[in-house]
Amino acid sequence: MLRPGRIDESGDISMVDSKQMYEELSDLSAEIARCGRCGFCQSVCPVYQVSADESGVARGRIMYAKGLVSGELGFSRRNEAFFSECLLCRACVDTCFSGVRTDEIVVAGRRTLTRIQGLSPVYRHIFERLLPDHHRFGRFIRLAGTMRRMVPDQIVGAMRMFGWLGRSMERSEQLLQEVPDEFLRERLSKRENARTTMKQAALFIGCGTNFMFPHVGEATVEVLEMLGYETLILEHGCCGLPAYAHGALQAAQVLARKNIEEFAKAPDSIIVTDCSSCASFLKEYPRILSMGEERGQIGASEAESFASRVRDLTELLGDRAHVFLSARTGHRHAQKGENMGSVPGIRVTFHDPCHLSRYQRQASLARDVLRSLPGIDFIEMKEADWCCGGAGAFAVEHADLSLKILERKTRNVKASMADTVITTCPSCLMQLRSGLRDSGSRIRAIHLVELVRERIGIAIESASL
Numbered sequence: 001m002l003r004p005g006r007i008d009e010s011g012d013i014s015m016v017d018s019k020q021m022y023e024e025l026s027d028l029s030a031e032i033a034r035c036g037r038c039g040f041c042q043s044v045c046p047v048y049q050v051s052a053d054e055s056g057v058a059r060g061r062i063m064y065a066k067g068l069v070s071g072e073l074g075f076s077r078r079n080e081a082f083f084s085e086c087l088l089c090r091a092c093v094d095t096c097f098s099g100v101r102t103d104e105i106v107v108a109g110r111r112t113l114t115r116i117q118g119l120s121p122v123y124r125h126i127f128e129r130l131l132p133d134h135h136r137f138g139r140f141i142r143l144a145g146t147m148r149r150m151v152p153d154q155i156v157g158a159m160r161m162f163g164w165l166g167r168s169m170e171r172s173e174q175l176l177q178e179v180p181d182e183f184l185r186e187r188l189s190k191r192e193n194a195r196t197t198m199k200q201a202a203l204f205i206g207c208g209t210n211f212m213f214p215h216v217g218e219a220t221v222e223v224l225e226m227l228g229y230e231t232l233i234l235e236h237g238c239c240g241l242p243a244y245a246h247g248a249l250q251a252a253q254v255l256a257r258k259n260i261e262e263f264a265k266a267p268d269s270i271i272v273t274d275c276s277s278c279a280s281f282l283k284e285y286p287r288i289l290s291m292g293e294e295r296g297q298i299g300a301s302e303a304e305s306f307a308s309r310v311r312d313l314t315e316l317l318g319d320r321a322h323v324f325l326s327a328r329t330g331h332r333h334a335q336k337g338e339n340m341g342s343v344p345g346i347r348v349t350f351h352d353p354c355h356l357s358r359y360q361r362q363a364s365l366a367r368d369v370l371r372s373l374p375g376i377d378f379i380e381m382k383e384a385d386w387c388c389g390g391a392g393a394f395a396v397e398h399a400d401l402s403l404k405i406l407e408r409k410t411r412n413v414k415a416s417m418a419d420t421v422i423t424t425c426p427s428c429l430m431q432l433r434s435g436l437r438d439s440g441s442r443i444r445a446i447h448l449v450e451l452v453r454e455r456i457g458i459a460i461e462s463a464s465l
């Protein structure tokens with residue numbers, strides 16, 4: 001166990017003040033002190049619900065942080081779970097009477113660990129070399145996809161059966177089954193952009209949309225054009241959320257700074273993304289850039305002005321889709337379960353990405369969009385806001401926990417009797433598709449914008465018949 005101390009040049013651990021040693025956590029001492037240890041967070045925490053382990057619930061994590069700051073506890077490999085096995089889903093924050101920001105305490109703990117132990121070479125390469133450069137990241141994913149395709153499925157199946165892949169590798173292999181032949185940026189570079197004299201939307205292309213779901217990005221561009229926006233494609237990198245969530249604050253800040261500089265090239269346009277995780281993190285840039293060593297590298301007003309231009313695509317759809325649909329197709333809005341003329345009805349349910357519902361408070365907007373579309377029978381599933389267990393790298397690093405959390409989500413999707421489950425985050429989409437595929441379900445999981453394009457297309461066709 002690592003007690004408060006520093007390893008000096010001679011290799012000895014010199015004892016230092018625990019507040020100094022765990023400075024990221026000690027900055028949150030007031031937040032930590034607000035936990036009254038009532039335990040209400042147990043009933044909503046997905047990790048606790050599937051593990052029944054106090055290290056997996058907000059109260060346990062906060063008490064551990066308190067012990068570190070006071071010097072009563074130290075870091076150890078065994079105790080890493082207090083900080084690493086958290087989805088940052090904020091279910092506990094919403095339930096807590098004091099509203100204790102457990103997610104921020106957990107990230108502060110991860111930052112402390114990263115500072116003390118250093119980033120592993122793999123994560124350093126990902127955060128500092130791949131995430132900032134979509135060309136390099138694309139080449140890496142293409143190579144991984146090619147290598148995977150070169151190994152026959154039977155051999156991969158046998159390796160999985162004998163446990164030779166390792167849990168993390170096995171889960172990565174399952175999740176990355178859908179690497180497309182062409183990434184979104186490649187597809188868009190061949191596309192004739194619609195020129196409008198109306199408005200411009202600079203597209204923030206999330207890594208998930210670019211590398212895993214290019215058809216979602218294409219639907220986004222088409223629907224934006226229908227809404228009267230010309231889309232601009234810039235040379236930006238990852239939003240930085242994976243680095244921030246890992247505790248690599250500085251790497252996240254470097255990405256944030258570069259993105260703000262890049263989008264300053266389109267100062268009059270809004271910044272739109274179809275990834276709710278990216279959207280919520282881009283909106284948090286002012287807070288992220290006010291922390292730690294990179295503080296002050298970008299002026300607060302620049303960060304604020306950038307964040308004020310960011311729109312989750314759900315916001316635009318919520319504001320405009322139903323108006324657009326009525327005007328364009330002449331259809332009145334669908335009633336529950338009703339077929340609109342020749343528009344066939346489908347039963348749809350919605351999975352709330354944590355970054356849409358808890359971080360951006362836009363869960364009701366997504367439902368407004370669904371209810372405004374023709375031929376949609378919207379069914380609210382049980383525990384729609386229960387995290388899918390994806391949470392970026394969590395799905396791979398804690399594969400067993402993630403799969404147990406996903407199992408409950410998949411059960412609820414199936415019990416809703418919907419034909420289609422909709423969401424607005426590519427990471428959730430990957431996880432939902434994997435859960436449904438592995439359970440033998442034929443329910444399709446698609447992004448909200450795909451459904452909007454599909455319904456608009458069908459409605460226009462039927463209106464012009």
Ligand code: SF4
Pocket residue numbers: 034035036037038039040041042058059062092095096097098099100102
């Ligand atoms: S985090 Fe909130 S809900 Fe959980 S034990 Fe502390 S005070 Fe209670």
Ligand code: SF4
Pocket residue numbers: 044045046047048056057058061085086087088089090091092093102103
């Ligand atoms: S953020 Fe989510 S996973 Fe983490 S402690 Fe809170 S409820 Fe549990």
